[in-house]
Amino acid sequence: MVSENGAVNEDLVKERQNCSFNTLELTHLLDGGEAKTLERKEREEYFLSDPAFKDEVPMEYLSHQEQYEHSVRKACHMFRKLQEMPHGSMDNFREPPVESVAQRIKQLLGGMLGSAILKDGNPLALHYVMFLPTLAGQGTVEQQAYWISRAWNLEIVGTYAQTELGHGTFIRGLETTATYDPSTQEFVLNSPTLTAYKWWPGGLGHTANYAVVVAQLYTQGKCHGIHPFIVQLRDEETHMPMPGIIIGEIGAKLGMNTTNNGYLGFKQVRIPRENMLMKNNKVLEDGTYVKSPSDKLTYGTMMFVRVVICQDMASYLSKAVTIATRYSAVRHQSEMKPGAPEPQVLDYRTQQYKLLPSIASVFAMKFSANWIWEMYNVVNSELDQGDLERLPELHAVSCCLKALCTSDAASAVEIVRLACGGHGYMKSSNLPSTYGLVTAACTYEGENTVLLLQTARYLMKTWQQARSGQTLTPSVAYLNLYSDWRQPRTVWENTTDCVIKAFYQVAAGKVKAAAEHMERRAKGGMTPEDAWNETSIELVAASTAHCRAFIVEKFIETVSKTDVSRPLQAVLCQMAELYAVYWLLNNKGDFLMFSNLSPADVDGLQLWLEQLLTKLRPNAVGIVDSFDIHDDILASPLGAWDGRVYERLFEESQKSPLNKEPVNKSFHEYMKPFLRSNL
Ligand SMILES: CCCCCCCCCCCCCCCC(=O)SCCNC(=O)CCNC(=O)[C@H](O)C(C)(C)COP(=O)(O)OP(=O)(O)OC[C@H]1O[C@@H](n2cnc3c(N)ncnc32)[C@H](O)[C@@H]1OP(=O)(O)O
Ligand SMILES: Cc1cc2nc3c(=O)[nH]c(=O)nc-3n(C[C@H](O)[C@H](O)[C@H](O)COP(=O)(O)OP(=O)(O)OC[C@H]3O[C@@H](n4cnc5c(N)ncnc54)[C@H](O)[C@@H]3O)c2cc1C
Numbered sequence: 166m167v168s169e170n171g172a173v174n175e176d177l178v179k180e181r182q183n184c185s186f187n188t189l190e191l192t193h194l195l196d197g198g199e200a201k202t203l204e205r206k207e208r209e210e211y212f213l214s215d216p217a218f219k220d221e222v223p224m225e226y227l228s229h230q231e232q233y234e235h236s237v238r239k240a241c242h243m244f245r246k247l248q249e250m251p252h253g254s255m256d257n258f259r260e261p262p263v264e265s266v267a268q269r270i271k272q273l274l275g276g277m278l279g280s281a282i283l284k285d286g287n288p289l290a291l292h293y294v295m296f297l298p299t300l301a302g303q304g305t306v307e308q309q310a311y312w313i314s315r316a317w318n319l320e321i322v323g324t325y326a327q328t329e330l331g332h333g334t335f336i337r338g339l340e341t342t343a344t345y346d347p348s349t350q351e352f353v354l355n356s357p358t359l360t361a362y363k364w365w366p367g368g369l370g371h372t373a374n375y376a377v378v379v380a381q382l383y384t385q386g387k388c389h390g391i392h393p394f395i396v397q398l399r400d401e402e403t404h405m406p407m408p409g410i411i412i413g414e415i416g417a418k419l420g421m422n423t424t425n426n427g428y429l430g431f432k433q434v435r436i437p438r439e440n441m442l443m444k445n446n447k448v449l450e451d452g453t454y455v456k457s458p459s460d461k462l463t464y465g466t467m468m469f470v471r472v473v474i475c476q477d478m479a480s481y482l483s484k485a486v487t488i489a490t491r492y493s494a495v496r497h498q499s500e501m502k503p504g505a506p507e508p509q510v511l512d513y514r515t516q517q518y519k520l521l522p523s524i525a526s527v528f529a530m531k532f533s534a535n536w537i538w539e540m541y542n543v544v545n546s547e548l549d550q551g552d553l554e555r556l557p558e559l560h561a562v563s564c565c566l567k568a569l570c571t572s573d574a575a576s577a578v579e580i581v582r583l584a585c586g587g588h589g590y591m592k593s594s595n596l597p598s599t600y601g602l603v604t605a606a607c608t609y610e611g612e613n614t615v616l617l618l619q620t621a622r623y624l625m626k627t628w629q630q631a632r633s634g635q636t637l638t639p640s641v642a643y644l645n646l647y648s649d650w651r652q653p654r655t656v657w658e659n660t661t662d663c664v665i666k667a668f669y670q671v672a673a674g675k676v677k678a679a680a681e682h683m684e685r686r687a688k689g690g691m692t693p694e695d696a697w698n699e700t701s702i703e704l705v706a707a708s709t710a711h712c713r714a715f716i717v718e719k720f721i722e723t724v725s726k727t728d729v730s731r732p733l734q735a736v737l738c739q740m741a742e743l744y745a746v747y748w749l750l751n752n753k754g755d756f757l758m759f760s761n762l763s764p765a766d767v768d769g770l771q772l773w774l775e776q777l778l779t780k781l782r783p784n785a786v787g788i789v790d791s792f793d794i795h796d797d798i799l800a801s802p803l804g805a806w807d808g809r810v811y812e813r814l815f816e817e818s819q820k821s822p823l824n825k826e827p828v829n830k831s832f833h834e835y836m837k838p839f840l841r842s843n844l
Contacts, residue, residue, distance in 0.1 A: 174808025176494050176509055177786060184787030186732035191791035194729060195531065202793070209278060211250060213797045217242050218282045223820050225592050229417055232285070236423035237372065239282050240289040244319065247273060260317040263309045264549070266301035267469055268542070270294065275473070277480045281798035285598055286424035289322065291367035294473070295466055296323030299377045302465040303393050303442035312395060316375075321401065324368045325466065326429055327379040331360025334615045336379065336391055341431065343394050343441070345384035347452040350438045352394060354380060354431040362411075362430045365609075369427025370414030374399040376429070377442070384452045390460060393442040396434065409434040420601015459553055461560070468560065470610045471567040472534075472541045478574035479530035481603050485596060486524045487789040488804030489581035492588070493520060494786050495808045511785060517778040519584040523577040524788055525744040528737070530570050532723040533716050537566055558638050561623035564616035565712035571606040572613055578603050588803055588810075593817040595801040614705060621679070621704035624711060628680045640715060647673035657766040659773050661721050664745045667760035668714035671752070674759030675707040710755065717745045736784055743777040746770060 196202040212218065218239055224232050261269040270293050279287055300312045300323075315321050332338045340361035343352040356362055363369065369376065375397055382392040398410050406412050411430035418426070441448055445457035493516055497507040510516050544559045582589040582596040589596050607613050624644075627637055631644040647670050657663060679700055686696035697704070724737040749756055750770055756762040762770075781788075796805045802813030823829060 173806070174495050174810070177491065177806075177808040180494050180783075180786035181790065183783045184790075185784055186736050186787065187730065188787050188791040188793075190730060190733050191736075191788070192793045194727065194733075195791065196793075205276065206793075208250075209795050209798070212243070212246065212278055212282065213795060215242075215246065222822070223593070223817075224284060224423075226820070226822050229422065232423050233288070233371070233425060236283050236286070236288050236425075240287050243279070243282055244289060260314055263301050263306075263313060266313065266317075267298050267545075270297060271473055271476075271538075275476055275480075277484060277794065277798045280481070280484075280602065281795070281800060283423060284595070284800060286367070286421035286602070288368045288372040288423060288425040290424060291324040291369075292316065292322050292373065294470060295325035296373075296375070296377055298469050299325060299393060299442065299466045300395075302469070303377075303444050303463065305443050308395075308439070308442060308444075321375045322368065322373045323375040323377065323395075324366045324373040324427075325379075326363040326366040326369060326376040326396075328363065328365040329360060330362045330364040330428070331358070333365070334612055339379060339381060339391055341378065341380040343378075343380040343382050343392065345382070345438070345448055345452050346435075347450070349435070350450055351435045352382075352438065352441060354378065354394065354396060354434040354436065356411075356430040356432070362428050364415060364428050365426050366429070367421075367424040367426055369398075369412070369429055370425040371427070372425045373427075374401060374404065378429075378431075382441075382446075382448070382454075384448050384454050387454070389446070389454050389456075391463065392446060393463065394436060395440040395442065396431075396436055398429065407434070419604070420598060421605050458551070459556070461556065462548070467610060468563055469541070471563045471616075472537050474567050474606055474610060475530060475534035475537060475570040478570040478603065478606065479527050479534055481599055482523065482530065482574045482577055483527045483789075483792045484794055484799060484804075485578045485581050485599050486520065486527060487792055487794050488594065488596060488799055488801045489584050489589070490520050490524065490785050490789045491805070491808055492585050492803040492810060495810050496586075498586075511782065514775070514778065516584060517782055517785075519580050520785060521778055521781050522743060522747040523581050524785070525740045525747070526573055526577050527792070528724075528740050529716050529720045529744050530574070532719050533566055533570070536719050536723075537562060555638070557623055558640060561620045562640055562715075564611065565620035565708050566716075567610065568607075568613040568616045568620075569709065569712045569716065571603065575600065575604040575607055585803055588814065591814070591817075593801070593814070594803050595799065596803075617705045617708040618701060620708040620711065621701075624676050624707055625680055625683070625704075628676050641711075643669040643714070644673055644676060648677065654761045654763065657761050657763060657769075659769055661725075661742060661745065663761070664742075664749065665714075665718050665721060667749065667756055667762060668710070668717050668745070670760040671755045671758075672707070672710040672714040675703065675710045675755065679703040679707045710752075713748055717741075717748070720744055736781070736788065739777050739780050740788075743774070743781065746774045746777065750774060 193199045193202050196205055224235065227235065274293055297313065297316050300309060300316060304312060316323055327336060327339070329339055329341065331340065340356070340358055341363065342355050342357060344355070345352055363378065366376065375395060377393045378396045379391050379393055382389045397407055398412060399406055409432040411432065413428055415426050415428055438448065438450065445462045447455040449455065490511070493511040494509055496510045498510050499507060501508045501512065511520070540559060540562065544555045547555060578596065578600045582600060585594060585596065588594055592598065624641070627641045627644055631637060631648050637645055682703060683696045683700040686699055687693055691699065720741045724741045727734070727737065729737070753762070753767060757764060799805065802817050803810055805813060818824065
């Protein structure tokens with residue numbers, strides 16, 4: 166149904182009238198309170214009303230070079246505005262105390278504003294997301310005082326250069342060397358091979374003038390493994406590459422085309438000894454190496470980013486589901502009953518099955534992201550006191566949660582994009598570029614399979630501890646409870662308690678199966694490494710099941726403890742149940758094998774799923790409205806608040822440069838001679 170010019174689409178009006186709960190209440194809950202909502206909206210207004218951020222021509226019609234130049238312009242303007250922002254919690258963009266750098270960065274850059282201004286990536290992101298946190302996490306007090314101040318005040322722009330052409334995952338295999346020369350008290354950085362070239366760092370190509378470079382440290386003739394060094398890449402005045410620095414951009418990618426990912430080679434580049442970040446490990450003036458209590462503390466920045474990525478994925482997915490849900494309410498197609506008017510596509514059960522579990526995933530990710538952010542802060546302050554006990558647990562949890570949030574977000578964005586039919590294929594729908602941003606996160610900051618195997622390593626260890634009767638930390642305590650998954654089955658009930666238990670039974674069953682199969686292989690004569698590799702499909706599955714179980718538990722637990730009105734409580738509970746039942750049915754083989762579920766119970770579960778879809782259908786638009794995403798952030802003709810889908814699609818088509826003239830010159834140059842020759 167096409168609306169009158171300027172009016173809100175009638176279907177959306179009806180959807181909003183039929184919503185059973187107060188959408189503002191949910192908005193406040195998601196923002197963390199009414200004051201936070203106001204603050205967010207103020208911030209959005211402050212940025213989005215600025216004409217400097219408006220694109221005259223949509224970015225996709227610009228060349229790669231023009232896109233980069235516009236992004237640098239907007240990124241600089243954006244951060245200048247942040248510094249100048251008059252009030253609200255952002256009023257102090259002033260340099261924070263060192264221990265709050267990571268928190269402040271999350272506060273400043275979290276949320277969706279950035280992606281509204283820079284739709285295909287921010288060339289300054291790495292400066293904030295990795296360079297500054299590394300200075301804070303890896304620098305000595307003196308280094309922090311000097312470098313953080315320069316970086317925070319944008320006297321310098323940095324990036325995080327770890328990955329090389331030959332190695333991204335296996336960082337112990339990095340080839341760049343930093344060799345200490347005690348005669349000059351300098352490190353000499355060198356790229357001995359082409360595969361040693363740094364490859365991928367964001368902003369490295371033409372934006373940053375400094376980098377934290379991760380390199381193999383050699384001193385007194387011995388290699389001590391990888392360490393972080395601050396290296397000047399470009400002259401601070403002219404921006405020309407420094408002597409011995411070979412630098413450039415790696416080229417066009419599936420997405421994130423304005424993050425300016427770069428390459429970097431070193432030809433015997435000398436840096437002062439003080440440029441090694443020495444909070445943890447040190448090299449003294451005479452070249453003596455002093456080791457920290459754990460060499461994994463060097464990996465701290467990666468941990469921080471893995472934690473914040475979960476929140477980021479929830480934001481991107483909330484955007485995608487808002488676009489697809491509003492569109493599905495506006496779009497009418499086919500006949501459900503002969504002769505009846507064409508229904509909204511949202512009324513098709515299969516459409517609800519695409520959209521509603523994806524909406525539920527947003528909540529699941531948000532709640533887990535909040536939980537892991539709290540855990541990160543607690544463990545980090547323990548680390549600062551020298552207590553490393555919970556570091557392995559945090560590493561295990563952050564690895565699998567990063568992997569599941571990114572892979573769930575990538576598949577859900579693609580599901581909802583497909584749910585928009587042909588229009589979802591349009592760049593202007595903003596769904597393809599959202600997919601490009603989200604799927605990148607499956608690879609960066611640790612490739613997902615690799616991260617799940619890190620969690621599996623922890624699970625295999627804790628499994629052995631469970632077997633020997635040791636008490637386990639809370640995130641794996643279920644391994645003690647369900648160590649014998651062949652215990653007699655009890656009656657299945659369609660209740661959240663029974664469902665949570667089943668998820669943990671499955672996780673324990675899979676951990677146990679993987680451990681036993683690995684043991685059997687080792688007993689059969691395989692080396693432990695071969696046994697690990699042979700069992701790794703099951704190890705990844707065990708990690709996935711472990712992570713899914715605690716996401717489900719955190720979701721149900723958070724919803725049941727939340728103090729909200731009854732109508733909202735009902736919707737949140739339905740969301741949590743839908744999330745759990747969706748994943749249960751998607752893996753029913755596992756549940757039939759390891760939990761109390763029997764084949765006779767599956768019909769009941771399917772019915773439960775369908776009932777939840779029916780209950781949630783009338784609130785679908787209300788729920789995505791509660792995400793309260795500004796039209797400029799959605800940036801999609803399919804998802805705007807007013808539902809004027811067709812008018813906006815048509816308006817967008819008029820922005821194509823090809824429509825600027827009725828006949829393109831290629832007709833005269835190529836088509837006409839070609840058509841004549843065929844006469
Ligand atoms: C700010 C708000 C805005 C929001 C917006 C956010 C996003 C905004 C855009 C971002 C833009 C793109 C940013 C991309 C930036 C990159 O991609 S930077 C590059 C990231 N690179 C990676 O993540 C590399 C992945 N690889 C690795 O982390 C490591 O090689 C691996 C896989 C963990 C293995 O490490 P390893 O040293 O070989 O370790 P290994 O011998 O296997 O031993 C593992 C032991 O170390 C432990 N360990 C390993 N890692 C750790 C760790 N981190 N901690 C503790 N223990 C550890 C293990 O538990 C294990 O312990 P044990 O079992 O032996 O007791
Ligand atoms: C958009 C983007 C931005 C990036 N930004 C940065 C940045 O700013 N700074 C930076 O330093 N890096 C950056 N990276 C690099 C990124 O961190 C690496 O690409 C990532 O860690 C994966 O490493 P890789 O590319 O070497 O993949 P590989 O490890 O080569 O993966 C290839 C395949 O091998 C498999 N594999 C590898 N090892 C194992 C194993 N042990 N067991 C089982 N399977 C394995 C993987 O599962 C995968 O299927 C970025 C990457 C992208 C895509």
